Amino acid sequence: MKDIQANTIIGNIKNTLHQAIIGAFEQARANEQLQFETIADFLVEVPREETHGDFSTNAAMMMAKACKKSPRVIAEILSAAIDATTAGVDTIEIAGPGFINFRMHADWLNNCLAQIITEGEDFGRSDVGKGHKIQVEFVSANPTGELHMGNARGAAIGDSLASLLDLAGFTVEREFYINDAGNQIEKFALSLEARYLQLLDKDIEFPEDGYHGNDIITVMKQFIAQNGDKYLDCKPEIRRPVFAEYALVKKLADIKQALSDFGVKYDVWFSERTLHESGAVTNIVKQLQNEDWVYSEDGALWLDCRRFGEEKGEVLVRANGIPTYFAADIAYHQNKFQRGFETVIDIWGADHHGHVARMKGAMEAIGYQSRQLEVLLMQFVRLYQNGEILKMSKRTGTYVTLKELVEDVGRDAARFFFVTRSADSLIDFDLDLAKSQTADNPVFYVQYAHARICSILAAAAIAGLSPQSDTAHLAMITEDAELSLIRKLADYPDEIIFAAVNREPQRIAIYLQEVAAAFHNFYAHCRVISDEHDLSEARLSLAQSTAQVIRSGLKAIGVSAPEKM
RNA sequence: GCGCCCGUAGCUCAGUGGAUAGAGCGUCGGCCUCCGGAGCCGAAAGCGUAGGUUCAAUUCCUAUCGGGCGUACCA
Numbered sequence: 086m087k088d089i090q091a092n093t094i095i096g097n098i099k100n101t102l103h104q105a106i107i108g109a110f111e112q113a114r115a116n117e118q119l120q121f122e123t124i125a126d127f128l129v130e131v132p133r134e135e136t137h138g139d140f141s142t143n144a145a146m147m148m149a150k151a152c153k154k155s156p157r158v159i160a161e162i163l164s165a166a167i168d169a170t171t172a173g174v175d176t177i178e179i180a181g182p183g184f185i186n187f188r189m190h191a192d193w194l195n196n197c198l199a200q201i202i203t204e205g206e207d208f209g210r211s212d213v214g215k216g217h218k219i220q221v222e223f224v225s226a227n228p229t230g231e232l233h234m235g236n237a238r239g240a241a242i243g244d245s246l247a248s249l250l251d252l253a254g255f256t257v258e259r260e261f262y263i264n265d266a267g268n269q270i271e272k273f274a275l276s277l278e279a280r281y282l283q284l285l286d287k288d289i290e291f292p293e294d295g296y297h298g299n300d301i302i303t304v305m306k307q308f309i310a311q312n313g314d315k316y317l318d319c320k321p322e323i324r325r326p327v328f329a330e331y332a333l334v335k336k337l338a339d340i341k342q343a344l345s346d347f348g349v350k351y352d353v354w355f356s357e358r359t360l361h362e363s364g365a366v367t368n369i370v371k372q373l374q375n376e377d378w379v380y381s382e383d384g385a386l387w388l389d390c391r392r393f394g395e396e397k398g399e400v401l402v403r404a405n406g407i408p409t410y411f412a413a414d415i416a417y418h419q420n421k422f423q424r425g426f427e428t429v430i431d432i433w434g435a436d437h438h439g440h441v442a443r444m445k446g447a448m449e450a451i452g453y454q455s456r457q458l459e460v461l462l463m464q465f466v467r468l469y470q471n472g473e474i475l476k477m478s479k480r481t482g483t484y485v486t487l488k489e490l491v492e493d494v495g496r497d498a499a500r501f502f503f504v505t506r507s508a509d510s511l512i513d514f515d516l517d518l519a520k521s522q523t524a525d526n527p528v529f530y531v532q533y534a535h536a537r538i539c540s541i542l543a544a545a546a547i548a549g550l551s552p553q554s555d556t557a558h559l560a561m562i563t564e565d566a567e568l569s570l571i572r573k574l575a576d577y578p579d580e581i582i583f584a585a586v587n588r589e590p591q592r593i594a595i596y597l598q599e600v601a602a603a604f605h606n607f608y609a610h611c612r613v614i615s616d617e618h619d620l621s622e623a624r625l626s627l628a629q630s631t632a633q634v635i636r637s638g639l640k641a642i643g644v645s646a647p648e649k650m
Numbered sequence: 651g652c653g654c655c656c657g658u659a660g661c662u663c664a665g666u667g668g669a670u671a672g673a674g675c676g677u678c679g680g681c682c683u684c685c686g687g688a689g690c691c692g693a694a695a696g697c698g699u700a701g702g703u704u705c706a707a708u709u710c711c712u713a714u715c716g717g718g719c720g721u722a723c724c725a
Contacts, residue, residue: 134670143668149705156705181669182706227725268724385723396652396721403723410725435719438654464655465718505674506663509655511718513662518675524688527674533688541685548685595664598673609681609690621685650688 091213093578094197098140099129101172102187106144109166118162121151131576135569138178138186139193145183156183194568195559197575201630202554208630209577209637213586214255218425221247223432224344225262228336229273230298232343232487234466234514235434240487241503241643242463243432244349245590248641253585258352258426261344262417265333266358267410272296277328278321280305285314300339304332343487347496348643355420357413365416366408369451370401373415378450393446393455411440415447422453430459430588432508438462461588463508469515485516494519497644501528504642505594527598531635532647534601538632539648541613545625548614552629553622561623566610570603570631577634581641590642597638604631 106127113119127144145160152159160179167177169187173196176188201208223243226236244259251257264270276295280302283289291297308331316324337354344351360366370386373379379386384404388411391398401412421429433440441462445455468475468485475485490499493516502519505527506512545551562568576596584592613624636646 132669133666137669141669146668146705184669264725272724383723387723400723405723407723409723414725435655437720437725439720440725441654462655462719467718510663511656515662518662525675529688530674533686537686537689544685591664595673598664602673605689606691608685612685614685650686 091211091579091582093211093582094200094575095131095579098172098189102129102140102142102169102174105167105169105172106142106163106185108168109163110144110148112166113162118166119148119152119154119159121148123151124148125151131572132184132186137180137184139189140174140187142185142187143183145179145185149183159183160185191563192560194571194575195556195562198562198571198627198630199554199556199559201571201574201634202626206633206637208633209581210252210254211578211582212254213582214250214253216254216256217427218258219250219255220258220260220421220424220426220429221250221432222260222262222421222429224349225264226340227264227269228333228340229269229276229296229301230336231300231484232340233484234468234487234490235463237347237487237490237499238466238503238512239432239434239463240344240347240349241500242461242508242590245500245504245593245642246430246432246461246585246588248643249581249585249590249593252581252637252641255585259350260353260355261351263337263354263356263358264410265337265356266361266413267407270329270333273301273332274325274329277301277305277332278325281308281316281324281328284309285317287317300336301332304335307335308332343491346491347487348500355417357417360413360416360420361408365420366413369416369419370408370412373401373450376450388443388447388450390443390446393442393449395443395446399443411443411447414440414444415451418444418448418458419451419453422457428457428459430461432461432463435462435464459588461508464511466512466514469513470517475516494523497528497532498523498526500643501526501531501594504590507589507591528644529650531597531601531639532645532650534604535632535635535639535646536648536650537608538604538628538635541628542625542632545614545621550614550618550621550625552625553619554626558619558623558626561620562627564607564611566603566607567624567627570600570607570627573600573603574630574634577638593638593642597635597642600631600634600638604628604635 106129107124110119110124114121125147127142127147129140129142132138132141145163146156148159149156157179160183164177164179164185169177173189173193174187175190178186178188180186221243224232224236224239226232247257247259272292272294273296275292279289279291279295283291284302284305305328308328316327370379373388374386378389378392379401380389380398381387382398385400386402387398388401389398399411400409402408418429441460444460445458448455448458562571580592580596584590611624613628614621639646
């Protein structure tokens with residue numbers, strides 16, 4: 086992972102130190118103290134242990150081989166040559182196998198806090214994205230059933246990632262791809278028809294591979310309430326599209342509502358059907374044919390995926406003339422790029438991983454770069470209930486819905502739960518435990534810190550105290566617990582950048598717990614409102630900044646920041 | 651069989667090419683004349699196994715064991 090050193094409080098110091106170290110290398114070479122060709126990619130980091138200083142570099146160890154000297158010897162030479170006064174460094178030490186540790190002047194964290202306060206609500210925002218257009222497409226569930234736990238996870242990750250990218254300076258759009266065409270709609274129509282007939286007392290067998298969920302029975306009951314039995318003697322070819330259209334509208338409305346209740350708002354709801362109707366799907370197949378990416382076999386048209394390293398081709402148009410999902414998906418992604426996105430991120434379930442390589446290959450085939458399409462694969466959510474695995478299946482209709490999750494566990498707790506885990510991990514979700522332990526969800530630990538601060542600020546206002554952040558006030562902040570909290574707050578913009586660039590929203594959930602812990606520790610060790618008027622007002626500034634960071638971070642992951650709990 | 655993901659504390663999960671691997675829950679022990687105890691402080695407990703690369707591996711590579719997913723003219 087390349088070190089990201091953005092234009093942030095911490096990033097700027099790292100950059101300055103980085104330059105100072107390079108300067109020291111050059112000087113040592115000029116003095117013939119060190120001999121080397123190029124300077125390796127060393128890191129300037131904030132060490133895990135505070136006893137190792139405020140910043141640290143592995144430069145001496147990275148260059149040991151090139152310089153043919155021991156790391157500690159190189160560190161000695163460098164530390165004598167480094168001019169880090171501009172960064173605010175007080176002392177430089179050599180430690181361990183050859184780390185060079187920098188300790189800043191005592192007031193550096195106070196200056197950090199001043200800057201945090203100056204930036205206010207914008208603190209955390211940065212410009213590393215340079216306004217580049219990026220799209221995050223997530224959930225995109227078939228509108229043939231209800232949203233389930235897997236969709237909930239996708240929603241939590243996708244929405245959070247989009248927010249983080251926005252904070253990091255990208256121009257972001259959230260999109261939901263509506264699979265309202267193709268095979269599953271045919272099957273859907275057959276299932277609806279069967280339910281329709283069954284509800285009207287016809288003895289009809291339900292399709293084996295149909296959609297067994299109770300929700301579509303509800304939909305057809307509503308349909309009958311509105312339209313009666315007038316489709317009973319109608320030709321199947323006539324009534325099936327009517328059922329499907331009716332149900333799609335209903336189901337889509339349900340999906341929008343469930344996502345909205347989960348705190349997710351999309352910029353675009355994109356209909357697959359429009360791609361077929363506009364001719365985009367047939368056009369993309371023609372384009373690929375013209376460029377010799379397509380071959381015929383067994384009556385079907387295949388994309389030659391062997392040209393990008395796959396073992397075999399993939400069907401674009403079936404022998405029956407109907408294009409596959411794959412063909413539509415290529416047209417869809419072409420459409421995305423035509424809309425000006427430089428990068429599109431798709432969040433898919435692990436069951437689609439076989440689709441990744443051929444989609445990326447297809448992007449090359451239609452003239453884009455495969456890296457412009459990023460697929461974030463999300464492992465499954467394995468549900469436990471009564472100690473047993475609950476097998477989810479949309480086909481059989483046994484699954485826990487997003488709606489139930491929000492009702493039983495709560496939106497904040499559910500979102501925090503999902504966004505705390507990396508997309509890579511297979512989650513074991515014990516529903517009984519989740520319900521019974523709702524109060525133990527770490528989200529409340531974070532929210533509690535926020536509510537506590539709000540309460541303090543309110544009490545302070547009544548006492549006639551207000552946050553003051555001029556230099557004289559901030560200089561009164563000297564306790565370890567206070568400084569540790571500032572240090573944690575100062576990390577915020579870099580945490581956002583890291584999470585956004587690496588597509589790891591879980592970083593922020595973890596970070597917020599660390600902020601809350603640092604605050605609770607501060608609270609336990611330092612009285613905010615005390616007899617010392619000026620110190621109280623300085624600490625109020627710190628508390629207020631903490632609340633602001635928590636509020637901003639929680640917002641990014643779609644969790645509320647209540648003032649009272 | 652082949653491909654992808656994952657094996658970190660009793661449980662659920664973070665994390666990292668570096669100097670002492672973390673949190674929540676659970677267990678054990680402390681802390682309320684005081685701003686919110688949904689809190690604070692402390693203890694026990696862990697990188698599946700075996701090789702390799704490296705100054706340095708839990709992290710990268712290989713093998714192996716275990717789990718998940720995929721391997722359709724489904725999506």
